[in-house]
Structures are given as structure tokens and as C-alpha cells.
Amino acid sequence: MTVNVGVIGTGNIGQDHIRRLSGTLSGARVVAVTDIDAVRAESVTAALPGARAVPRAQELITAADVDAVVVTSWGPTHEEYVLASIAAGKPVFCEKPLATTADACLRIVDAEQAHGSRLVQIGFMRRYDPGYRAMREVVTRGGIGAPLVVHCAHRNPSVPESYTSDMAVTDTAIHELDTLRWLLDEDFSSAQVLKAKRTTRAAAHLADPQILLLETVSGVRIDIEVFVNCAYGYDIGCEVVGEFGVVRLSDPVDVAVRRAGGHTVAITQDWRDRFGRAFDVEMQEWVDSVAAGHLTGPSSWDGYAAAVTADALLEAARENRVAAVSMKDRPDFYA
Numbered sequence: 001m002t003v004n005v006g007v008i009g010t011g012n013i014g015q016d017h018i019r020r021l022s023g024t025l026s027g028a029r030v031v032a033v034t035d036i037d038a039v040r041a042e043s044v045t046a047a048l049p050g051a052r053a054v055p056r057a058q059e060l061i062t063a064a065d066v067d068a069v070v071v072t073s074w075g076p077t078h079e080e081y082v083l084a085s086i087a088a089g090k091p092v093f094c095e096k097p098l099a100t101t102a103d104a105c106l107r108i109v110d111a112e113q114a115h116g117s118r119l120v121q122i123g124f125m126r127r128y129d130p131g132y133r134a135m136r137e138v139v140t141r142g143g144i145g146a147p148l149v150v151h152c153a154h155r156n157p158s159v160p161e162s163y164t165s166d167m168a169v170t171d172t173a174i175h176e177l178d179t180l181r182w183l184l185d186e187d188f189s190s191a192q193v194l195k196a197k198r199t200t201r202a203a204a205h206l207a208d209p210q211i212l213l214l215e216t217v218s219g220v221r222i223d224i225e226v227f228v229n230c231a232y233g234y235d236i237g238c239e240v241v242g243e244f245g246v247v248r249l250s251d252p253v254d255v256a257v258r259r260a261g262g263h264t265v266a267i268t269q270d271w272r273d274r275f276g277r278a279f280d281v282e283m284q285e286w287v288d289s290v291a292a293g294h295l296t297g298p299s300s301w302d303g304y305a306a307a308v309t310a311d312a313l314l315e316a317a318r319e320n321r322v323a324a325v326s327m328k329d330r331p332d333f334y335a
């Protein structure tokens, strides 16, 4: 079976996923695209034989030849399009965030449960990265004993002027919030934000770097350094310290060069290079699971959990205190 996909939002990652679905992967084709920027949507179809540009997202979602929907428009539009896809009974892959508030995520969770089977997958692609998958294997098999402490770093070379201190949580560390919950297989209980000495490279309004502190329900302590003007590359680190060992994420390098008295490996410069393989695996598994009629990837509950944790971190930063991460009980539907 070939899955006919409609894509809402033909910007950066929308075009990436379109290329993936049309060229790199098997079992899917893009049949329709839409964007509030109609010219952009039209220009994308020029390189996509068999695909058409549709004026409105609602029309794309209900089109008879669209089997499944990919939502890659701006975050504030996600709730509307995910709910419309559920109402149409169609599987929907939504880039992060699932929605911009925890309450909006819960509306999606409720609508999906009312539908009766899973339709929503959220684009937390780190779960598909070979390095993180290998780390999780070690942790869940008990290879380092019970996890006690986790150290993470999320560094970007630079960010635009429009990037705010809150976005360090909602746009950047949101990936760690999901990945760590999945890696440790437990929820968080508390959150705190520390502001480090400011880099001179940051815009005046921006706190950078920041250190996010989380505690899990069982007491594992986590620190996440978010440093979005680090200058030297896109650098992702994660180390889990267990009772009798440590597992650390390796750099995704292909070769190391020894010359002139040095030993060098390349550092990726952006998220596309660092997680390109993860995006491919993520999207292929989504296509395969849509064809099989059984979604297995990150769910709308995972989107809700990330939103609740992000809200607690923002509250902690705003009020300069430790904030509780208060999640509802997970419905059996998402067990």
C-alpha cells in the first residue's frame, strides 16, 4: 500500500519532510500541500509530479485522496489542524509542539480517545536517533544499574534576534524534555531554572546560557545546559550516571582526521545535519505504521507531558523558585 500524504506548511521542515517522503523513503507519496503563503505552496509542487497545491488546510485534510496528514505549520496552528484530522479519522504526524499549551494538548488527547484508536504522532525525532536508541537499550537492560543523575547539553551556534529566553525551554530543550522521559521511562516531579553568567554574544533581552534542573518521580536529578550562542557548532550531549556505570551519547562522526600533530572530528553545524538520519527513520516508521493501521511513535500524551514540563520550567524561571510538574494520570489508552 502507498500512503497518500497531505502536508500543511511548506516552510523549512515541511520541505524537508516532503523531500523525504517523495525521495528518500518508501511506501508514501505527497499528493497535496498547503500553506498560508500560496506562492510558496505552488513553488513546492513544481518539483513534485502528481501533487497539487490546495488553498486551505481544511480542504486538504478532508480530501478523498489524502490518507494521512503531516502538520509542519507554525506551532499556534497545530491544535486546529490535529483536531480536524482526528475529526476526519485520518492519521496525523504533527511537528513539535503538539499545541502551545498543556490544556490544548489535553483537548487533542480527549478527541483522540473519543475517536477510539491512536491517530496522532508527534515529531520527537530524537527517539529515532541511533545514539539515543543505543543509550536507552543500555539503560533499560540495566547495563549501568539504576540511573541516578543525568547531564545534558543543547548548544546552538547562534539564534536570531527574535529568539526569547522562554524559547530556550519551549523550542530548544523541549526535545530533551521528551527524550529524557522516554530514556528514563518516568515522569518529572519538579523543575527549576538557573541563569548562568551571560555570554556577550547574546542579544540584550536573552538569558544565555541557562541551566534547567529537573527531578524525576523516583528522584533522578537532571541538569540541561541550554546555550544557544555557543559559536562553535550544534552540539548535543547526554550522559546518564548509573549505580555502577555511565552511558554517554557519542558524537555522530563518520571519520576522525589525524594530521599535523592533531586529531580532529567534525562538529555538526545545525539540527538537520545532526538528526538527519533520525528524521528519516522517524518518518519511515510513521509511514509503515500508518500502512499497518497501528501507530507506535510518540503520542499526543507525550506531547502533553512535554507541554506540562515546559510550563513548570517557565513558571520556575518567572518566579525564581522550584516548581512542581503536575501531570494528570495517564489514561490506559496511552499505556
Ligand SMILES: NC(=O)c1ccc[n+]([C@@H]2O[C@H](COP(=O)([O-])OP(=O)(O)OC[C@H]3O[C@@H](n4cnc5c(N)ncnc54)[C@H](O)[C@@H]3O)[C@@H](O)[C@H]2O)c1
Pocket: 008, 009, 010, 011, 012, 013, 014, 034, 035, 036, 037, 040, 057, 072, 073, 074, 075, 077, 095, 096, 097, 123, 124, 125, 271
Ligand atoms: N523536530 C524538529 O527538530 C523541528 C525542527 C524545525 C522545526 N520544527 C517545528 O516545525 C514547525 C515549523 O517550523 P519551520 O522551521 O518549518 O517554520 P517555517 O516558518 O519555516 O515554516 C512554517 C510554514 O507554515 C506556514 N504556515 C503558517 N501558518 C499556517 C497556516 N495557518 N496554515 C498553513 N500554513 C501555515 C508558513 O507560511 C510557513 O511556510 C514548528 O512547529 C517548529 O517548532 C521542528
